[in-house]
Amino acid sequence: MAITLNINGRDYAIDADPQMPLLWAIRDKAGLTGTKFGCGIAQCGACTVIVDGNAVRSCNVPAATAVGKAVRTIEGVSEQNDHPVQLAWQELTVPQCGYCQSGQIMSAVALLEKSADPSDNEIDSAMAGNICRCGTYPRIRAAIHRAAELSKA
């Protein structure tokens, strides 16, 4: 079965059966490997993408549910690795192993698009779905505040 997914503003014709999770359509069919697999049950957030403005765990939603919607992945955040969230992540040296960071960045981008200057409580709540086994949480929290500043400038 062929479906069309719009990812980062581009249409991809994808041959996927109805069971194919969105994550694997993005990674193995569209070839965008920045989005990661972590748990398969929407518990760790490594697979987070933005669908129509909302942070979504792509590992356990069928790809077919994203037809007709705008999917954004880490590859679509900026052309030059210079979105305010990416710049703040670089400035505060957030990533360690880096594996969860695409998902963390997508959750942070979605948060900042809804709340330009989030409080610590808003950050806790918006980022609670993303696990980082390296424990970069203090730097992520600081970097979200920094990204909010950079966005205002």
Add this chain to the structure above:
Amino acid sequence: MNKMNFSRRNFLKVSASAAGGLMLGFHLPQAAEAGAHGAAVEINAWLTIDPNNIVSIVTPQTEMGQGAFTAVPMMIAEELDIPWENVRHVFADANRHVNNNNLYTTTSTGGSTTVSRRHPYMMQAGASARERLRVAAATKWGVPVEQVTAKQGVLTAGANSATYGELAADAVNVTLAEEPKIKAYKDWWLLGKEDVKRLDIPLKTSGTATYPIDVTVPGMVHAAVQSCPVPEGKLVSFDFEAIKGMPGVIAAVELKQVKDVPAFTDLRSAVAVVADEWYQAKNALAVLPIVWDLGRGASISSESQNAEALQLLAGPGTLVLNQDGNIGKNLDKGVNHDAVPGIIAASSKVVQGEVYHRPFETHATMMPPCAVADVKADRADVWTFTQDIARSLNEVADQLGRDTKSVFLHQTYLGGGFGGGYNMDVHRQATAISAEIGRPVKVIRSREEDIAQDSQRPPVWGTYKAALGDDGLPVALVTHFVGEEKMPAFSQRGVANMPYLVPNRRHEYSAVQNHIPIGYHRAPGANHNGFIVEQMVDELAQAGGWDPLEWRLKMTEGNEPWQRILLAMKEKSGWRTDMGSGEGMGCAVVESHGTIAGCVATVSVSRRGQIYIDKLDYYINSGYVISPLTAREQAESSAIWELSHTIFGGLVVRDGRIVNTNFDSYPMARMPDTPPEIQVHLENSEDQWWGGLGEPTGPPTPPAIANAVFYATGKRIRVTPLSKVAL
């Protein structure tokens, strides 16, 4: 898409001639080989310099978040004397290393040793290259080498000046009469500086860092694997007919276990389902009828191990001597271990400890174990989750029964390691499947399979008995720790080598029956033993009327590295044990990987018993620090790693199986669980010894929190996770 892209480096024809410096990896390339790099010239196996003075530095260790891909280039750049912005990182060629007498000495990445143990020969590689550039300049300009300076990528002698890049080709042909000495700490210009940026960060904010799971080879298929849910059990049969019509399914493959008791990285009995897409393989595997021979483990559970441990603790264990640790070595000298129980029995001031316990914990690296293998008739290419690319290359060769020269194991970034990349057979699984089906394959373990089959951190139980003297300090101490039978050292580390100078001491050990695989796990041993030892210390201090921090200072008198940490904690943490009802401070200090790490925790506990960790304050003495940035990152990381196990961890074994195998049932610390304040103080002795930094702040974290809870509530926490403790 990440197509198979062999850089030219992987095809480098390697010179068979071993130069005198080969042990240090000073491989002298032939002219043609140097040319194989294009315009860049290889000065030695560790680095190339191009005409624009860009230096590309090889890191044989694995980058799994700990900063090796920055630390190794920093050490080499320090000696080479090249501006940091001119430095690039390149992956190591495992094939070249293995087939040239371990060119880079070792590719092993664990025990927090990349800097602490290996800086001498890595710095030597940079110094050697710099000296050869100086000799090349002296020869070209006809001046004595003493007159040539090499600084910030520029060679100068009088009016003569050239960049390293301009003279690199000349330096290739230089043989040094004598290798230079490496720099002393006082002469560092790059190491130890605060503002050195990590080289891997941009790739990790753009999603372009490549992990094994991201590798794609033309014609590749996918496999999901399952080993016996009861570890040590073996496959009897499976019924492929039942799944062969399912979408995408190609084959089912038995992975045969050769050894009766497999070592860490031997292939374990398992079945793999191969399909076009990974989720298809996983879905088919979930319904594949499989018959297992469960083995001896089926009757073992968390409850049975706990009951066995309590029974063992009621009797004597076997004597453990102090052999571990860098700082506290040989403390047993002159101690009459046999006399200790008698001294305690005769004492009028005896402290009998209760039983402490910590459960199994798992790695749960964010990237589940994964490997890609492309086994062809004449060569095999593998990308895998490993903390030692050379060892994995050798194992792939072993799996195939082929010469290592035809095996290419490609270095990638790792999505976490924490010791898990040492205990892994996923590269053998991918290799065996690819060889069997004749196609490239990517194996991904589901999170459930990862946690069920991982080599875990073992559980520990411990207790103690002590006699106190008139001054309230212990005169005699017996500890008894129960671990499991596979890795006794993990229930002994930090116990027999604790630095507290109790004049009469005896440490005993026993083991419960255990079939769950055990492996290295960020600060193995120190993490769970520290929880027990450092609460025992607080109990002894309290029983003797001592402030717990003063007790530690008194009992480590003359031990400079420990005194430095304890004094810093006393001076800088605002230490007090009388914060008032519902609030408390607790301290703990543990040595691991040659580094002493202290933690002061501040907590508040609600009337309903909810624990809030307000602040974690760390004091670390690793001797030296080459990257304060990475040191702080690793301190935060290890702290939150162990905080996670303190609050939420604990694998549960039932009928021989681990039952909590994903993040819904084995929860992790998340953003809201992160303490509002974590401070890191680097307090280094700078005294000719080096400790590691990837792990040491984990061990003091849980006992510091538990000690703080005691001062807040008067109640002592003797087991983790806290989520299952009622206050």
